[in-house]
Amino acid sequence: MQHHTWTRVELMRRSCRQVTLLAAAARYRSSIPVAPPSLQSRLLLFLSQRFHDIETILSWSSWFKNRGIRQKNFFYGYTQQNYGDNIAAAYYILSLKGGFRFAGQSEWFRSDRRGKFNWDFMNHRDTSIEEVDVSNTLINYTGLENLVKQRGLRTLSVSGCAEVDDWFLSRLHIFQDTLEVLDISNCPRISVGGLAALQKLRGLRRLDVSSLPRLQNPGLIAILLEEMLPHCHVTAVGYDHSLIYSHTQTDG
Numbered sequence: 001m002q003h004h005t006w007t008r009v010e011l012m013r014r015s016c017r018q019v020t021l022l023a024a025a026a027r028y029r030s031s032i033p034v035a036p037p038s039l040q041s042r043l044l045l046f047l048s049q050r051f052h053d054i055e056t057i058l059s060w061s062s063w064f065k066n067r068g069i070r071q072k073n074f075f076y077g078y079t080q081q082n083y084g085d086n087i088a089a090a091y092y093i094l095s096l097k098g099g100f101r102f103a104g105q106s107e108w109f110r111s112d113r114r115g116k117f118n119w120d121f122m123n124h125r126d127t128s129i130e131e132v133d134v135s136n137t138l139i140n141y142t143g144l145e146n147l148v149k150q151r152g153l154r155t156l157s158v159s160g161c162a163e164v165d166d167w168f169l170s171r172l173h174i175f176q177d178t179l180e181v182l183d184i185s186n187c188p189r190i191s192v193g194g195l196a197a198l199q200k201l202r203g204l205r206r207l208d209v210s211s212l213p214r215l216q217n218p219g220l221i222a223i224l225l226e227e228m229l230p231h232c233h234v235t236a237v238g239y240d241h242s243l244i245y246s247h248t249q250t251d252g
Contacts (some may be wrong), residue, residue: 001189003094010236023199028227043061055234062230063163072096073139073140073142073163074142074235075145076088076089076091076092076146077145079091080146083122083125084126085149086124086128086150088146090128091123091135092143092147093132094111095111095115095154096111096134096139097113097137097145098133098134099111099132099133100129100131101129101131102121102127102128103123103129103130104127104130108131110133111191128151129150129152129153130153130155131153131156132147132150132153132157133155134156134158134162135157135158135160137161138161138163139164140163141163141165141167144171147150149154149179153179154178154180154181155181156172156181156183156227157181157183158183158187159183159184160185160186160187162187162189163189164184164189164190165187165189165190165194166189166190166194166197169184169190169194169197170194172197172200172201173196175201175205176200179204180203180204180205181205182204182207183207183208184208184209184212185209185238186212187212187233188212188213189214190212191214191215192216192221196228197226198225198228199228199229201229202229202231205232205233206233207225207232208235208236209222209235210235210237210239211237211239215241218239222236
C-alpha cells in the first residue's frame with residue numbers, strides 16, 4: 001500500500017515539473033521578438049480567409065453568364081403563336097444581332113451593333129427564311145428550336161459562335177433536304193463527333209470547317225468529309241495541310 005502511494009506521489013511531482021518547464025519555455029519564447037509574416041504569407045492568409053467569397057463571386061458570375069445565354073435562346077412561343085413561324089424565327093435572329101434573307105427577296109434584315117433593326121420584316125409573315133447569318137452570336141442547341149420550322153433554309157452561318165457544339169450540329173438534320181451552304185468555322189466547341197453528324201446533310205454543296213481548335217489531324221478530317229459528302233466542297237484553312245498533300249501523293 002505504501003509502495004503504491006509513493007508511486008502516485010512521484011508521478012504528481014513529475015507532472016508538476018513538466019508543467020513548470022513548459023511554462024518557462026512559453027515565457028522564453030514570448031520574450032523573443034517575432035518577425036512579421038512575409039507578404040506572401042499575408043496574401044495567402046487573405047485569400048484563404050476570403051476563399052468562399054471569391055468562390056461565391058465566380059459562381060454568381062457563371063450563373064449570370066449562363067442566364068444571359070438562356071435568355072438569348074429561349075423559345076419564342078408567344079411570338080410564334082401570334083405572328084407565325086416565320087416572324088418568330090426572324091425576331092429570334094435579330095435579337096441575337098444576326099441577319100437573314102427571306103425567300104424570293106434580295107434584301108437582308110440585320111441588327112446593328114446596338115441591336116437595333118428594321119421592323120419591316122413584320123410584313124413578310126407568309127414568307128419563309130432562306131438564308132441565316134448568326135456568326136459571332138450566342139446561338140446554341142436550345143435556340144435552334146426557333147428555326148426548325150424554316151424548312152426552306154439553304155444557307156446557315158454560325159462562324160465564331162462559342163456555344164455551337166456537337167449537339168447543335170447533330171440537330172441540323174432537320175434541314176437535310178434544303179441546306180446547301182454551312183459555315184461552322186472558328187467554333188471552339190466542335191469536335192470530330194459533331195462533324196460526323198453532318199453526313200445526313202446530303203444536299204450540302206459548300207462546307208467551311210476552318211480553324212476548329214478541337215480538331216486533331218484536320219487535313220485527314222477534311223479528306224474524310226469530302227468522301228462522306230461527295231458533292232460538297234470543303235473549305236479548311238488555318239491548319240497544317242501536310243496530311244492532305246501526303247495523302248494525294250500516296251494516292252497518285
